[in-house]
Amino acid sequence: MTENEHIATTGDDSESTELCAQCGVSIDTSEWHPVVADDGADGELQLYPFCDETCRDEWE
Numbered sequence: 001m002t003e004n005e006h007i008a009t010t011g012d013d014s015e016s017t018e019l020c021a022q023c024g025v026s027i028d029t030s031e032w033h034p035v036v037a038d039d040g041a042d043g044e045l046q047l048y049p050f051c052d053e054t055c056r057d058e059w060e
């Protein structure tokens with residue numbers, strides 16, 4: 001008997017994809033996409049990826 005409950009998840013490719021900070025769509029990070037760097041309240045730098053410039057503009 002073989003237990004196959006450890007089926008691969010769909011979240012394993014997080015190194016090559018990110019989610020748009022505005023609309024949540026997957027971004028192929030191997031291609032150019034807008035990224036905004038912003039300081040949080042604690043001064044920690046955060047990077048926000050966007051699928052295109054329209055989302056980046058709307059995100060503000």
Ligand SMILES: [Zn+2]
Binds near residue numbers: 020023024025050055
């Ligand atoms: Zn977007």
